[in-house]
Amino acid sequence: MSTWLSHKLPTVDPSQVPDVKAITEQLTQEFDIPTDHLKKIVAQFQEEMQKGLDREGATVAMIPSFVTGRPTGDEKGKYLALDLGGTNLRVCQFELLGQGEYKVHQQKYVVSDELKTGEMRHLCDFIADCVDNFVTENGSNNVDSNLQLGFTFSFPVLQTDINRGTLMHWTKGFKCTGAVDKDVVVLLQDAFLRKNLNVHIAAIVNDTVGTLMAHAYKYPETSMGVILGTGTNACYYEKLTGIKKWKGGDTVFEEMVVNMEWGAFDNERRVLPLTIYDNKLDRESINPGEQMFEKMISGMYLGEIARNTILMLVDRLLLFKGDSSHDLNTQWRFETAYMSTIGEDTSADLKDTKHVLEEILQIPSTTKEDRQIVKHICFLVGQRAARLAACGIASVLQHTGESEKKSVVAIDGSVYEFYPDFEQMMTTALKELFGDDIVNRVKFDLARDGSGFGAAMVAMMSHKASQVKQSTSA
Ligand code: BGC
Numbered sequence: 001m002s003t004w005l006s007h008k009l010p011t012v013d014p015s016q017v018p019d020v021k022a023i024t025e026q027l028t029q030e031f032d033i034p035t036d037h038l039k040k041i042v043a044q045f046q047e048e049m050q051k052g053l054d055r056e057g058a059t060v061a062m063i064p065s066f067v068t069g070r071p072t073g074d075e076k077g078k079y080l081a082l083d084l085g086g087t088n089l090r091v092c093q094f095e096l097l098g099q100g101e102y103k104v105h106q107q108k109y110v111v112s113d114e115l116k117t118g119e120m121r122h123l124c125d126f127i128a129d130c131v132d133n134f135v136t137e138n139g140s141n142n143v144d145s146n147l148q149l150g151f152t153f154s155f156p157v158l159q160t161d162i163n164r165g166t167l168m169h170w171t172k173g174f175k176c177t178g179a180v181d182k183d184v185v186v187l188l189q190d191a192f193l194r195k196n197l198n199v200h201i202a203a204i205v206n207d208t209v210g211t212l213m214a215h216a217y218k219y220p221e222t223s224m225g226v227i228l229g230t231g232t233n234a235c236y237y238e239k240l241t242g243i244k245k246w247k248g249g250d251t252v253f254e255e256m257v258v259n260m261e262w263g264a265f266d267n268e269r270r271v272l273p274l275t276i277y278d279n280k281l282d283r284e285s286i287n288p289g290e291q292m293f294e295k296m297i298s299g300m301y302l303g304e305i306a307r308n309t310i311l312m313l314v315d316r317l318l319l320f321k322g323d324s325s326h327d328l329n330t331q332w333r334f335e336t337a338y339m340s341t342i343g344e345d346t347s348a349d350l351k352d353t354k355h356v357l358e359e360i361l362q363i364p365s366t367t368k369e370d371r372q373i374v375k376h377i378c379f380l381v382g383q384r385a386a387r388l389a390a391c392g393i394a395s396v397l398q399h400t401g402e403s404e405k406k407s408v409v410a411i412d413g414s415v416y417e418f419y420p421d422f423e424q425m426m427t428t429a430l431k432e433l434f435g436d437d438i439v440n441r442v443k444f445d446l447a448r449d450g451s452g453f454g455a456a457m458v459a460m461m462s463h464k465a466s467q468v469k470q471s472t473s474a
Pocket of ligand 1: 085153154155156157171172206207208227229230231232233234261263294
């Protein structure tokens with residue numbers, strides 16, 4: 001078993017120039033996932049997906065979203081959306097115009113760390129204030145007596161209806177008290193009532209589901225929604241007969257969107273190629289042992305894995321002559337966004353990398369070799385994330401048979417959008433798994449900021465369905 005002390009890395013005399021080649025080779029091996037191992041991960045993934053579809057309580061939760069049917073693109077009307085789960089809270093008003101077109105007004109609000117870790121009641125009151133402010137400023141409160149809202153809540157919620165669901169646990173640095181095992185829609189609707197806000201939460205939607213619906217509005221062949229951002233997760237259309245644990249009764253639809261909650265994949269640590277740097281991150285996180293797949297892939301964590309790796313080399317006197325800085329020694333301080341800057345730095349003496357290390361992180365001085373090693377570490381951590389993300393997508397494509405057909409995977413999130421070559425590295429892994437011609441069938445599409453729009457659309461579908469129900473029972 002590897003520990004911090006026994007872990008073998010080449011050591012050097014501090015008076016000598018580090019052997020860059022030996023160090024980079026060692027790290028390359030540690031972060032590499034060869035094709036055979038990718039295949040093992042996919043096999044395990046499929047097993048876990050099946051368990052989640054068969055019964056409650058599985059590690060990969062495979063949550064029925066109550067979203068049935070596909071958008072036609074002709075949906076019309078004005079709906080509100082609320083998006084909570086990433087860095088900001090967004091409140092939006094969408095006007096669906098038909099033919100895949102829409103207009104949007106939106107406003108972003110910063111959610112402070114105190115709100116993220118305080119009482120749920122305070123978070124809900126804050127959200128209600130933001131919605132109040134938004135509808136007042138946009139004059140939306142004059143438009144309709146009862147505004148319908150789609151709530152994108154990007155956490156694991158066990159849904160019991162299209163607008164009902166209990167929070168299973170928090171992820172991504174949120175930890176409000178008084179929310180786990182409670183119906184989050186009821187908590188938020190109560191906050192609206194306390195403020196006399198005439199807004200009805202018509203749907204609660206995971207961000208993956210919102211992304212899928214938004215993209216399918218324009219491109220109906222979209223079969224999967226994926227988030228590779230602060231956190232990671234995916235959803236896809238599953239046959240209702242494939243969801244053995246489904247107890248929601250008959251629906252006229254043959255398929256339903258399943259929110260996988262794949263961030264928890266392999267919490268049992270069977271196949272994930274965890275390094276000492278990952279273990280350190282996990283142990284020091286607020287949810288040790290949880291979201292293991294997410295912790296190797298998403299933007300909240302990649303910088304921290306890189307920081308742990310860099311510090312290990314500093315301690316071995318292989319980087320920065322053994323000097324660190326207060327910033328580099330601080331947990332979470334090495335942001336994933338810096339890795340993108342470093343990854344894109346092709347200048348001869350790596351000047352942007354120098355800026356990040358010396359100006360932002362205050363490391364007293366760095367050599368070109370130091371900067372090359374740091375760049376290599378960032379590349380390795382990013383490449384491993386891309387290959388793991390591809391394993392998740394491959395597992396779904398294989399499960400549904402979409403790998404044999406033409407299909408579109410809608411992907412949103414900062415890691416996918418901004419990490420250099422992320423898409424290309426995912427495609428390479430997909431080719432290793434399915435053969436080169438997979439690119440002629442499966443297409444990755446950037447679906448920027450789709451989740452709010454998707455939630456508004458689900459709210460519309462749910463509102464229309466409830467109106468039909470009321471008129472037929474009257
Ligand atoms: C949450 C998911 C969400 C994903 C992406 C994860 O931490 O558990 O519900 O879809 O982040 O935002």
